[in-house]
Amino acid sequence: MEKKYRILIVDDEESIRFTLSCFLTEEGYDVVTAKNYGEAIEMIETGSFDMIYADIILGGGKTGIDVIREARERGITCPVVVITGAPAVETAVEAARLGVFDYVPKPIRWENLIQTTKAALEGKDPYGKEG
């Protein structure tokens, strides 16, 4: 039986969490969502993920970059895709330094989401690593 990849979506926008979750679930992925930094860290601590989608602006003074940094510090090396409604070179460089797989400005389209997810997870497969 093929392994069911587990994906974490971190976004403060309910509509994004819901729709992305629908798209990925339909593709057969196991999707979990977090609406803020605290929830995201809690889920990273309690579960394991094959991929993470993280929005930059999460509210409460925290960002998706903080989530990624925290995840990297905990030794989680799964592919991370940053999604943002306010793309900027500064945050893109910061994300790249943390080794993110991609940096996607919103709106992230369905086709793009599926393609990026597959590419990220396929890129992970040869190494057989788990988040």
Add this chain to the structure above:
Amino acid sequence: MTSQKSTNISRTLTWSVGIIFGLIVIALPLGFFLLSYQSMAGNLEAEAEDIAEELSQVIAENPGVWEYQQIRYMGYLSMRPWRGHGEARRVLTKEGKVVAEKSDPLSQPLIMRSAEVYDSGAVVGRLEISRSLRPLLNRAAVITLAVVPLSVAAFLLMHMIPLKAIKSSEESLRASEARFRRLSQEFHTILNASSDAMFLVSRDLKVIWANEGASVLLKGTGGADLVGRHCYELMHERSSPCPDCYLVMSISTGQPESYSYSSREGRLLEARAFPIREEDGDIRNVLAVMTDVTEKSLLQAEAMRAAHLASLGELAAGVAHEINNPINGVINYAQLLVNKSPAGSAENEMAGRIIKEGDRVARIVRGLLSFARQDKDEKSAVRLREILDDTVMLTAAQLRNDGISLQIHVSENLAEIIASPQQIQQVFLNIISNSRYALNRKYPGFHKDKTLSISCENTTTAGSPYVRTIFYDRGIGIPDDVREKVLTPFFSTKPSGHGTGLGLSISHSIIKDHGGFIMIESEEGSYTRMIVDLPSRRQGGEKI
């Protein structure tokens, strides 16, 4: 002029003082002599009369024999008024025959006075008394000798003091004149250096003086050419004063007045009039100052536009996140409808339209964001290598995913550039994105020529140092007929949804803002070479 005048004053003073002291030198001993002479003569006369009277009394005691009584007269002739004052006293007949005489040795010149001697009431002879004038002359000479050096000293003193005062005032005047000349020159230089047109007009609006700025504005060849002509003739080609002339108004109100108008050449001028009051309070002249505010007005308009655009940019940046999130939700919900509705159904079609319109909103927001970023970033001295490294780090994953191999060559000792790193990164990202597109179009899968080469080197253009970055890809290239248009805003060769047509135009405007150039070399179906030259800071002793 002043020196000549003061020399004349000095000479006149010298002569006046000289004459005064010359007269003193002459008058004082002469006056002394004359007064003493008069006194001596009076004394002698009184003395002669007294003695003659006493002799007449002696003669009256023995009438008729007066000529033989010399011994009786000798007592009177031997008397002297005071010691040491020599005299010669003689008694003579009417015929001049000496009857008796008692004389001291006397030096010439002499003063002599006589009185008649009577015998029985008839004049029989006379008594003569003589004295030497030498002692008097000697005293006058002593006085002269005393007065001359005193007078010379007084003359010199009187001569020197006014001269010193004159010289001092002359020097003060000369310094004052020099200061005035210097001030005048400075004022003229300042007034002529001013780009404002300034001219002084009389009450009848005739130009009395004008600076170079006025000459330029009024198309004269020099300030002097304007002098004597009416301002309304010079400025407005009129034969009479303009209605509501601000200069006339300033003269009548005695207050500064201002006025704005457009010149014949279309320049916007701000004119101000300043009345000049004389000591008696009358206004005879008025100073006109005209400032060309065309550029200032344009700059103000530009600044307002920039401020407006900046606030628009800030607004765009601020709301982009707020717009992108819900629009992403709208698009995604519509996508769910598309996915769940039968293809070709009305729901499916309408959901598709929602997605399309949502994409349009997202593209507009993205364009505004690019614009906002373009304005806010500040420039500093940066190394292009670092910008390139950051850019490559951002795109390496995408290029790798696309199967594009990246070759980078950066020459050593690359000069620093003055730039906004974020803006240059934006340009490089855009160019790399275009190369990706071109390579993916030409080679959808893996290919040995699916390569992007980036090189950086120092270069010199028209004697100025630049850092040249070349992006070379063997993609689909750019057709000849569109190569000139790719820098135009909203021009895009990509299919709908793949480009806004703003990327290269924004890149072009960013590089232009940095004082650099973007050049495009391309051959359709073969290659594209994007060359970005950015001005660099030349390093000491560096050979380029």
